[in-house]
Amino acid sequence: MLDTTTLDLDGAQGTLLTQAAYKQDFRDREWEIEGRDSWKLERRQHFHEAGNASWKAFIQGDWSEALRLIESRREALMQFSRKAEDHGVALYRVRVVEEPLSPYVQWELNSLRVRAECGERIRLVFPQQIAPLESSGKLPELVTLGGRTLYDIRYTASGVPDGAVRFIDPDLVESCEAVMRSLYEAGEDVASYVEREVAHLPPPQAQ
Structure with a gap:
């Protein structure tokens, strides 16, 4: 269960999903949250x-192409945001940023700026703000759907997606969303x- 001071999750209380199973499970549940929010x-x-063309250009050293490809996704992102709005779903994201910026985060922040311009609600928080939550280790990578489903996203040491643990206890999901909401309220808008x-x-x- 959740430790309210650290956001630690007990994987034994959830369901372990492979990467393929996680992607399918997320698709199955994504639009079942009519009128509810999604948090990341x-x-x-x-x-x-690996599946992101802009990221591939970035790691190949073609920065101008990486930025062009980010911009090229604007219409698709607008369409997704309109679909979310039609379903009454607000999309929130809290991104932890360490300085100096890693090359990846510098690339991602350009992508997140465009996402925010297309309707996603994105704010940044910094290590000093999350230090009280990391007394027993770094925060997990989390996604929630409508207060019903929580995914603890897993990655390999090199950052390759490696499945997730799914939790469906509504009290746990609500608690995690409350922590993310608090961080969001304390965060800085990505655009600024x-x-x-x-x-x-x-x-x-x-790198």
Whole structure:
């Protein structure tokens, strides 16, 4: 169960899903949350996004192409946001940002800025803000759907997606969403941060 001071989750209380099973389970549940919110918490400073064309351009050293491909997704993101709005679903994301920025986070923040412009509600928090929640380790990567389903997303050491643990205890989901909501309320809008701290940076060198 949830430790309200750390967001620790007991995997034994959930259902372990392979990556393929997680993706299918998420698709099955995604639009069953009519009139409810979806929350996402990102903590890792590096992910491996093999299916993302912009990320591939970034790791290949073509920064201008990476940015162009981010921008090219704007219409698809707008369509997704309109669909979410039609279902009464608000999309929230809390992104933990460590400074100096990792190359991955510099790339991702440009992507998140466009997502925010297309309707996703995205704010950033920083290590000092989450320190009280990390007394026993770093925060997990979490996604919730409508107060009904919580996924603890798993990754390999190199950031490759590796399935998830699904929880459906409504009290647990509600508690986790409350923590994310609190972080969101204390966070900085992604657009203002990118304008101030990211837009002027030279292209990142992929690790």
